[in-house]
Amino acid sequence: LAEGRLTAASRTLAGLSPVDVIDVLERLGRRDRAVLYRLLPKDVALEVFEGLDPVLQGELVHALQDDEVARLFMDLDPDDRVPLLDELPAKVAHRLLRGLPQHERDMTSAVLGYPQRSIGRRMSPEYATTSPGTTVGDTLQRIRLRLDDAETIYTVPVVDHSRRLVGVVSLRDVLRASPGDTIESVMNEPFAVLATADAELAARECADRKLLALPVTDNESRLVGILTVDDALSILEEAESEDAARSGGAEPLRRPYLATPITAVVRARVVWLLALAVGASLTVQVLGVFEETLERMVVLSLFVPLLIGTGGNTGNQAATTITRALALDDVRPRDVLRVLGREVRVGLLLGTLLGALGLAVVGLLYGTDIGLVVGLTLVAVCTLAASVGGVMPIVARKLRVDPAVFSNPFITTFIDATGLIVYFLIARAVLGI
Amino acid sequence: LAEGRLTAASRTLAGLSPVDVIDVLERLGRRDRAVLYRLLPKDVALEVFEGLDPVLQGELVHALQDDEVARLFMDLDPDDRVPLLDELPAKVAHRLLRGLPQHERDMTSAVLGYPQRSIGRRMSPEYATTSPGTTVGDTLQRIRLRLDDAETIYTVPVVDHSRRLVGVVSLRDVLRASPGDTIESVMNEPFAVLATADAELAARECADRKLLALPVTDNESRLVGILTVDDALSILEEAESEDAARSGGAEPLRRPYLATPITAVVRARVVWLLALAVGASLTVQVLGVFEETLERMVVLSLFVPLLIGTGGNTGNQAATTITRALALDDVRPRDVLRVLGREVRVGLLLGTLLGALGLAVVGLLYGTDIGLVVGLTLVAVCTLAASVGGVMPIVARKLRVDPAVFSNPFITTFIDATGLIVYFLIARAVLGI
Numbered sequence: 001l002a003e004g005r006l007t008a009a010s011r012t013l014a015g016l017s018p019v020d021v022i023d024v025l026e027r028l029g030r031r032d033r034a035v036l037y038r039l040l041p042k043d044v045a046l047e048v049f050e051g052l053d054p055v056l057q058g059e060l061v062h063a064l065q066d067d068e069v070a071r072l073f074m075d076l077d078p079d080d081r082v083p084l085l086d087e088l089p090a091k092v093a094h095r096l097l098r099g100l101p102q103h104e105r106d107m108t109s110a111v112l113g114y115p116q117r118s119i120g121r122r123m124s125p126e127y128a129t130t131s132p133g134t135t136v137g138d139t140l141q142r143i144r145l146r147l148d149d150a151e152t153i154y155t156v157p158v159v160d161h162s163r164r165l166v167g168v169v170s171l172r173d174v175l176r177a178s179p180g181d182t183i184e185s186v187m188n189e190p191f192a193v194l195a196t197a198d199a200e201l202a203a204r205e206c207a208d209r210k211l212l213a214l215p216v217t218d219n220e221s222r223l224v225g226i227l228t229v230d231d232a233l234s235i236l237e238e239a240e241s242e243d244a245a246r247s248g249g250a251e252p253l254r255r256p257y258l259a260t261p262i263t264a265v266v267r268a269r270v271v272w273l274l275a276l277a278v279g280a281s282l283t284v285q286v287l288g289v290f291e292e293t294l295e296r297m298v299v300l301s302l303f304v305p306l307l308i309g310t311g312g313n314t315g316n317q318a319a320t321t322i323t324r325a326l327a328l329d330d331v332r333p334r335d336v337l338r339v340l341g342r343e344v345r346v347g348l349l350l351g352t353l354l355g356a357l358g359l360a361v362v363g364l365l366y367g368t369d370i371g372l373v374v375g376l377t378l379v380a381v382c383t384l385a386a387s388v389g390g391v392m393p394i395v396a397r398k399l400r401v402d403p404a405v406f407s408n409p410f411i412t413t414f415i416d417a418t419g420l421i422v423y424f425l426i427a428r429a430v431l432g433i
Numbered sequence: 434l435a436e437g438r439l440t441a442a443s444r445t446l447a448g449l450s451p452v453d454v455i456d457v458l459e460r461l462g463r464r465d466r467a468v469l470y471r472l473l474p475k476d477v478a479l480e481v482f483e484g485l486d487p488v489l490q491g492e493l494v495h496a497l498q499d500d501e502v503a504r505l506f507m508d509l510d511p512d513d514r515v516p517l518l519d520e521l522p523a524k525v526a527h528r529l530l531r532g533l534p535q536h537e538r539d540m541t542s543a544v545l546g547y548p549q550r551s552i553g554r555r556m557s558p559e560y561a562t563t564s565p566g567t568t569v570g571d572t573l574q575r576i577r578l579r580l581d582d583a584e585t586i587y588t589v590p591v592v593d594h595s596r597r598l599v600g601v602v603s604l605r606d607v608l609r610a611s612p613g614d615t616i617e618s619v620m621n622e623p624f625a626v627l628a629t630a631d632a633e634l635a636a637r638e639c640a641d642r643k644l645l646a647l648p649v650t651d652n653e654s655r656l657v658g659i660l661t662v663d664d665a666l667s668i669l670e671e672a673e674s675e676d677a678a679r680s681g682g683a684e685p686l687r688r689p690y691l692a693t694p695i696t697a698v699v700r701a702r703v704v705w706l707l708a709l710a711v712g713a714s715l716t717v718q719v720l721g722v723f724e725e726t727l728e729r730m731v732v733l734s735l736f737v738p739l740l741i742g743t744g745g746n747t748g749n750q751a752a753t754t755i756t757r758a759l760a761l762d763d764v765r766p767r768d769v770l771r772v773l774g775r776e777v778r779v780g781l782l783l784g785t786l787l788g789a790l791g792l793a794v795v796g797l798l799y800g801t802d803i804g805l806v807v808g809l810t811l812v813a814v815c816t817l818a819a820s821v822g823g824v825m826p827i828v829a830r831k832l833r834v835d836p837a838v839f840s841n842p843f844i845t846t847f848i849d850a851t852g853l854i855v856y857f858l859i860a861r862a863v864l865g866i
Contacts, residue, residue, distance in 0.1 A: 017624075019642050026763060147609045154587050154604070154645075171587070171604065176580045191450075207670070209452050210663040212587075212645065229662050230643040236666075237640070240673055241757055247680065248753025248841065249746050256763040257754060262775060266782045269750045273783060274790075276746050283738035294731050301727055301734040305716035305849050308738055312745075313682050313709050313842050317702045320681025321690060324674055330459060330689040342695060349699045350706060357707070408681065408841070409746050416738050 010039040018047040025052065026256040033259070034063035046075050055255045058087030070099045077151070078107040079124045079231070085112065110224070119202035120195035122235060123216040123225030124151035129159050130183050132166055137179030143171065152228045155213035158187045163222045165190050165215050192217045195224050200239040203232035204329065243327060246402060247320060249276060249409030272409065279413040283308075286417055290424040293433055299366060300427055303374055304420070311381040311419040312412035314350060318343050318389030319411050323403045326393055336394045340387055347386025351379035373427045380426070381419045388414060443472040451480040458485065459689040466692070467496035479508050488688045491520030503532045510584070511540040512557045512664070518545065543657070552635035553628035555668060556649040556658030557584035562592050563616050565599055570612030576604065585661050588646035591620045596655045598623050598648055625650045628657050633672040636665035637762065676760060679835060680753060682709060682842035705842065712846040716741075719850055723857040726866055732799060733860055736807055737853070744814040744852040745845035747783060751776050751822030752844050756836045759826055769827045773820055780819025784812035806860045813859070814852045821847060 013021060013036065021044065025033050037060055040048060049057060049072060061069050061084070073081060073096045085093045085108075097105055107125045114120025128146035130139040143153050156174070158167035167187030177186045192215040193202040206214040206227055214232070216225040245252040251268040253260045287294065287304075294301055322339060325331035331339060355378035363371025389411050393403035427433070446454060446469065454477065458466050470493055473481060482490060482505060494502050494517070506514060506529045518526045518541075530538055540558045547553025561579035563572040576586050589607070591600035600620030610619045625648040626635040639647040639660055647665070649658040678685040684701040686693045720727065720737075727734055755772060758764035764772060788811035796804025822844050826836035860866070 017622075023762070027768075144608055147605055153608075172580055175577055175586075189450075207663075207666045210666075212662075229645075229666070230640075233640045233643075233662070233666065237761070241761070244677075244680070244753055244757040247677070248749045250750040250754065253754070256761075257758040258764060258768065258771065262778050262782070265754075265775070265779050266786075269747070269779070270783055270786055272750070273743065273746055273787060277739065277743050277787060277790075280739040280742045283742070284735050287735040287738070291731060291735070294734055298724060298728045298731065298734075301731075301737070302717050302720040302724070304734070304737055305720070305741055305853065306710065306713040308742075309713045309716070309846065309849060310706065310710050312845070313706055314702070316681045316842065317683040317705070320677055321683065321686070321698075324677040325690040328670070328674070328689075329456070331691060335460075335691065338691065342698070345695050346698050346702070349695070350703055353699075353703055354706060354710060357710075409749065412745070413742065416742055420738065 006035075006039065009036060013039055014041065018044055018051060021048050022051040025259075026056070027258045029259075030059055030261075034060060038064070046072065050076065050080055053255045053259075054083035054087045056259060057084045061088060061092070070096065074100060074104070077124060078104065078111055078126065079122060079151075079225075081108050082111045082121055086116075114195055117199055118196050119193055119199045119216055119227060120225065122199050122203075122231055123195065123227045124231070125225050126151050127213075127223075127226040128153055128156050129223065130156055130169065131160065132158055132182065132184035132187065134183050135179060136174055136177040136181045136183065136186065139169070139174055139183055140179070143174070151226055152213045155211070155215075155226070157190065157215045157223050157226065158183055159223050165192055165217050165221055165223045168215060170212075190215055192221070192223075193227070194219070199235050202227060203235035203239070204327075206232040207236060208329075239327070242402070243323065247323060247408050249273070276409050276413050279410070280416065282413075282417040283420055286420045286424075290420075293424055293428060296433055297427070297431065299370060300373075300424075303362070303370075304423070307374070307377055307381060307423055308416045308419045310354065310378060311385040311415040313385075314347060314382045315385035315389035315411040315415045316408045318346070318386045319393055319408055322390050323393045326397055326403050331394070333394055333398050336391060336398075339390050339394060343386040343390030344383060347383035348379070350386065351382030354382060355379040369431055373423070373430050376426050376430070377419075377423045380422045381415070384418060384422070385411070385415045439468075439472065442469060446472055447474065451477055451484060454481050455484040458692075459489070460691045462692075463492055463694075467493060471497070479505065483509065483513055486688045487516035487520045489692060490517045494521060494525070503529065507533060507537070510557060511537065511544055511559065512555060512584075512658075514541050515544045515554055519549075547628055550632055551629050552626055552632045552649055552660060553658065555632050555636075555664055556628065556660045557664070558658050559584050560590065560646075560656075560659040561586055562590050562656065563602065564593060565591055565615065565617035565620065567616050568612060569607055569610040569614045569616065569619065572602070572607055572616055573612070576607070584659055585646045588644070588648075588659070590623065590648045590656050590659065591616055592656050598625055598650050598654055598656045601648060603645075623648060625654070625656075626660070627652070632668050635660060636668035636672070637760075639665040640669060641762070672760075675835070676756065680756060680841050682706070709842050709846055712843070713849065715846075715850040716853055719853045719857075723853075726857055726861060729866055730860070730864065732803060733806075733857075736795070736803075736810075737856070740807070740810055740814060740856055741849045741852045743787065743811060744818040744848040746818075747780060747815045748818035748822035748844040748848045749841045751779070751819045752826055752841055755823050756826045759830055759836050764827070766827055766831050769824060769831075772823050772827060776819040776823030777816060780816035781812070783819065784815030787815060788812040802864055806856070806863050809859050809863070810852070810856045813855045814848070817851060817855070818844070818848045 110125055126149050128143050128150045130142055154171045156169050157165055158169055160166050168190045169183055169187040173186045195216050195218055206229055212229050214227045215223055216227055218224050242252040249272045253268055355375040358378045359371045359375030362374040392411055396403040543558055544554060559582050561576050561583045563575055587604045589602050590598055591602055593599050601623045602616055602620040606619045628649050628651055639662055645662050647660045648656055649660055651657050675685040682705045686701055788808040791811045792804045792808030795807045825844055829836040
């Protein structure tokens, strides 16, 4: 590509499946991606476009001609249009929406009307329905009519005359029943989520209940859309990428790593690093307070990285465990005291094990006094770190902040400063300085 | 429950859906869980059992009577039996297998024959198939016959006379075609995975391609099983819990947090902590080497936690990003030089920003010399940390180790030691000591 061999590139592309083409595009820079995309045959191009991250879709749109964009936009599913619109300048978004036929525009606007990060934004407004009184045979006919446009035909919501969700029936159940049976006799209790519910929680429900699709309703339990398991998967994947990035102390990149410009990577990381560095300046102050102690016993400074490192590790272990448990709904905010009780015990046990080892090894090499200081500090710091690390993600959740935001790097910084205070207080007490 | 009010508990349970019962059971201790489980009505009990983690299933089995266990085991799907067998003592596992009818035992043994962590272990051996020459109408009949036992009927693999996979057809396509069409005219190119392939990678393929089910074949591309999207979701969730735990420096718990005994939590964490502490003892030695420098300039020790903390944070950011990108297949092992090039630039940029700030602030408060040392160290440490953090997960993958194992805590420890060396070398050079 770099050498301008477009025909060769085009021939290579023709041999690839859409998923593989997406893989290739996601590894290229912005300009090359646009060039290569325009080489794709029409029918593949749509499928590839649908599979790209919205940010990359937005960039591609800028590189295409207006009529190409309008056609592409028309061909997208309503629920795929919305994330793309979010990435585009308001002017372009409005023009694209105006270009849609009435029916398509209505469906897209309905999805657009729900709050950011709600499942209403990610659901599909295209689904097949039936009613309790309809027969199985007629339902099969209705399903056949929606074969081309419904997001799924394998899960069919059952609604009453005012569009209220009263049941769900699977195509498997429909095929099993005899054509004369009513839907009412074969349908199941519906499980649904509110359109305003958090998208990640809704997707998690879909996954936990092993559903192929989850009906989405409004406040009056009227059906407004459907979330299919493949969309649920994408939502969970995004959420997990966010959690992973934040637990590493950075903002999520929102697009594949190799497709992200260096400056965007720096931007995603620098704010966190600065905030953490400001937090870490606490350690400078703490050490400043104890400078006199340090001057008298320089040997104490040798153990500073080891002690705060171990504290940070213990805190991270607890924070990661609880953040993940919160994401999986294994732990809920009201469990805070139970978690605290467990983590205090875990920290105490870990601290005692490490402390005994520290006492023995350091005692042997640097004298019993120093060994005692290091050992006691390990017990105290591990207990403190595990409790803070375990409770912090729950506090974050209660403050309606992403638990991952508050976790690892934040905890490390906090433990660093408090751990140093504990260390020097124990040192002063034991060594009598 | 604690007060022995079993009737009340049983009544409360009767009002809950299986998913909610699982939620409750996963929050209880081992004994209470067994008591409550035995209160469940028969039909709910099976569904609840299927939804529990294999480790918890294994514990329950010990608390139930032999004939209850045999019945339960018989009612499980073949692919659900295998993870449970892995948790049971060999004697119990053999007895249960012997108790199965021939056909069920064969299907279970087939799944058991594949290596640990392979998709062969997690696939279902119960599926509907058709052949290229069969008509659409006959295929629909064949599907109807498998309504009760096939894991899915929405994706139907197409096999030739020697069971070789030649296509895939969706129930949607079958319904769309006319009954007289042959399957050959409506089927799609199959995408399949090998039964010996890594379960996580296979599940990721299923998710990335937005498939409801993925055929699994042997080396001769003969169909041996099918992976459904809900099983793929469970596999990905486990894999992400493992990654999360390891990136926090602990072994995965393998069961819900609140259902894990304290001693098991300690065991999952202590080995890592010890290994990291041994690694961190390097820092003690490095500081020991520079003890003389420290004695002359105690002020240098004030910045130790800040500098190694910032290095650790920068390294974590890079490591988390690349670990996640590897998991999502956005980055592949052969991209190692590209990643290195990007991370060197990112680290240099971040280091320059932080270093300039450090020079200004520290220079103002502690003198230009110290400011210069801190600023230069930040540039060097950030560049080093980002490159090591970015490359380490790829090296781990090449060594066939879980990239998360080598990432955050490992990197922090490594950066701590090398960062200190860089710091003191720069200090000696700038301050002339």
